[in-house]
Amino acid sequence: MMKALKMGLFGLAMGALGAVAFPAHEAEAQVIAQPLCCSSCNPRYQRCITNAGGDINTLLICTMQRQECESTCKRTC
CATH class of the missing domain: 1.20.5 (Single alpha-helices involved in coiled-coils or other helix-helix interfaces)
Structure with a gap:
């Protein structure tokens, strides 16, 4: 009990x-x-690619983050 x-x-x-x-x-x-301004998606992607150092997994993550950024960003800023 x-x-x-x-x-x-x-x-x-x-x-x-x-x-x-x-x-x-x-x-x-x-x-x-x-959400970020859409104009920040490409510079963030470029920084990510530069810092990836050729690692295929990191490059895939960069691409996924860019796609997410572009689908959720504010187009009016």
């Missing part, structure tokens, strides 16, 4: 922690991920 009570209280505590911690983390992520 005591073990079940302890497990129930532990579950309640974890649920409360999740309700408080995760929304704050999500809000922080949304603040950081604000």
Whole structure:
């Protein structure tokens, strides 16, 4: 009986922690991920390519980041 009570209280505590911690983390992520101006996509891509040093995995990441930038950027700045 005591073990079940302890497990129930532990579950309640974890649920409360999740309700408080995760929304704050999500809000922080949304603040950081604000769209950039589209004019910054190509210079960021060029810097990434330059710093890749020929590593194929890094070059693929650069390309994916550029595609993401171009699909989410603000065209009006």
